Amino acid sequence: MKRGALALLTAGCEPRVELKPGDPEVVRAAQQIFETRCANCHGPRGRGDGPGGRALWPRPRDFGDPAWQAGADDSHLRKVIVQGGASVGLSPQMQPNPDLADSPAVVGELIGIIRGFAPAPEAKSASPETDKPGP
Numbered sequence: 001m002k003r004g005a006l007a008l009l010t011a012g013c014e015p016r017v018e019l020k021p022g023d024p025e026v027v028r029a030a031q032q033i034f035e036t037r038c039a040n041c042h043g044p045r046g047r048g049d050g051p052g053g054r055a056l057w058p059r060p061r062d063f064g065d066p067a068w069q070a071g072a073d074d075s076h077l078r079k080v081i082v083q084g085g086a087s088v089g090l091s092p093q094m095q096p097n098p099d100l101a102d103s104p105a106v107v108g109e110l111i112g113i114i115r116g117f118a119p120a121p122e123a124k125s126a127s128p129e130t131d132k133p134g135p
């Protein structure tokens, strides 16, 4: 049984299927949503350089910024994605996605995609002597 992302998202009137983050259907739906709704502004690699994003001010940030990744918790990301930028004092150009309020697993995977844009932890070990654990 193959269902597209849209079928999944408009499934509100069908009997509810228990979907969990990591389910292949959920992963596919989130990837499709990122490509069709988000990448135009956020860019395919989350760098904020999609054609729509380049035209905006403020521009969408680079999701590859490790400092931002460390400071932004999942509940912040969830709120921005579902309720829009204005709900957390960011730009209203970051529009809400109210249809995702009923698909927490899909939002979880979108957050996973955003987390995936962070550089791998090994990448910052370029100078090992500065990486010594503190006292």
Ligand code: HEC
Pocket: 033, 034, 037, 038, 039, 040, 041, 042, 052, 053, 056, 058, 059, 060, 061, 072, 077, 080, 081, 085, 089, 090, 091, 092, 093, 094, 095, 097, 110, 114
């Ligand atoms: C019309 C362009 C546009 C689209 C489409 C868009 N965004 Fe955004 N997004 C923005 C902008 C601009 C900001 C930055 C707002 C600011 O810094 O004030 C933003 C901010 C964010 C943030 C918060 C970043 C932070 O600084 O804390 C997240 C998370 C996010 N977007 C995720 C998404 C996801 C997921 C989608 C697709 C469902 C999406 N966005 C679609 C323009 C867009």
